[in-house]
Amino acid sequence: MEEKRAFREQVKRDFVPFAEKLHERRRVRLGLDHLHFEDEGVYFAGGNPKPVGDPAQILEAGRGMYNELSPETGKFMNFMCDNELFDVIGRKTKKTGGYMTYLPDYKSPFIFANFNGTSGDADVITHECGHAFQGWIAAQDPIREHADITMETAETHSMSMEFFTQPWMDRFFGDRAKDYSEMHFEDSCIFIPYGTMVDEFQDIIYDDPSLSPKARNQVWRDLERQYKPHLDYSGNEYYEDGCFWQRQHHIYDCPLYYIDYCIAQTNALQYKAWMDCDYRQAWESYLKLCRLSASDFFTSLLVQVGLNNPFEDGCLREVVKGLEAKI
Numbered sequence: 275m276e277e278k279r280a281f282r283e284q285v286k287r288d289f290v291p292f293a294e295k296l297h298e299r300r301r302v303r304l305g306l307d308h309l310h311f312e313d314e315g316v317y318f319a320g321g322n323p324k325p326v327g328d329p330a331q332i333l334e335a336g337r338g339m340y341n342e343l344s345p346e347t348g349k350f351m352n353f354m355c356d357n358e359l360f361d362v363i364g365r366k367t368k369k370t371g372g373y374m375t376y377l378p379d380y381k382s383p384f385i386f387a388n389f390n391g392t393s394g395d396a397d398v399i400t401h402e403c404g405h406a407f408q409g410w411i412a413a414q415d416p417i418r419e420h421a422d423i424t425m426e427t428a429e430t431h432s433m434s435m436e437f438f439t440q441p442w443m444d445r446f447f448g449d450r451a452k453d454y455s456e457m458h459f460e461d462s463c464i465f466i467p468y469g470t471m472v473d474e475f476q477d478i479i480y481d482d483p484s485l486s487p488k489a490r491n492q493v494w495r496d497l498e499r500q501y502k503p504h505l506d507y508s509g510n511e512y513y514e515d516g517c518f519w520q521r522q523h524h525i526y527d528c529p530l531y532y533i534d535y536c537i538a539q540t541n542a543l544q545y546k547a548w549m550d551c552d553y554r555q556a557w558e559s560y561l562k563l564c565r566l567s568a569s570d571f572f573t574s575l576l577v578q579v580g581l582n583n584p585f586e587d588g589c590l591r592e593v594v595k596g597l598e599a600k601i
């Protein structure tokens with residue numbers, strides 16, 4: 275709990291100002307006088323970038339990309355494609371969602387998704403393949419318990435792979451590759467304040483079951499003012515009253531889990547800053563992290579691969595310094 279509090283302090287003090295700068299940059303790009311809440315998630319006035327090509331071409335682009343990225347990712351992706359370990363094409367009555375799972379008898383990852391023509395299709399090749407790559411690497415470890423990774427570690431693998439694959443985005447987005455990378459970068463950054471806010475909200479409301487529905491909404495709105503000060507809900511009474519949290523199903527479904535994504539995103543951004551200076555060195559660290567899997571505790575894994583501990587003061591300040599140097 276103390277560690278989480280320390281992380282929140284860093285987010286509010288060191289990261290929110292940076293995220294707000296990115297919102298401002300988005301406002302200018304969109305050519306708006308003012309950002310309104312409907313503009314959240316909109317990055318380009320002409321529409322957010324979409325992948326070019328059909329599902330088969332997207333998978334083929336993924337194969338080419340991973341074969342160029344490293345020998346390990348090449349072997350992994352050939353294994354996935356040759357053994358038809360992707361069920362990603364949508365069909366009537368198919369379950370929604372997307373995930374990677376592991377088939378122990380075959381020492382094999384498996385990816386399920388629903389391609390729908392949005393940038394989410396490319397995310398399957400970057401994010402879900404990040405999980406799958408780590409699952410495939412961990413399969414080479416005879417101690418099965420080492421594969422029992424916790425969520426912040428698992429999401430570090432996937433969210434970091436999203437950044438390691440950015441140099442190949444022209445294969446997926448054609449002449450809008452740069453737009454996609456910009457959108458992905460901003461989206462990744464602005465998630466940290468939002469996710470941390472969801473976590474703080476849960477702590478407050480689950481700590482005090484006596485809060486009235488109205489008081490809970492006030493808590494949310496108050497947190498929004500701290501974490502997302504640019505938000506303007508004017509004209510929408512429901513959100514202005516603090517009801518936006520109703521759309522975040524994790525608050526009901528899996529309380530106190532959301533912070534794992536924020537910790538993982540912090541690690542992914544550490545890798546992003548690192549690869550901007552030295553891609554190969556950052557990749558070697560990432561590969562080591564994948565191999566270490568769950569053989570050690572999270573904070574010790576970080577020490578072994580040369581990442582800063584997100585719970586320690588200064589971690590986010592360093593991240594912002596690294597990222598600001600590049601934008």
Ligand SMILES: [Zn+2]
Nearest residue numbers: 401405429432
């Ligand atoms: Zn994931």
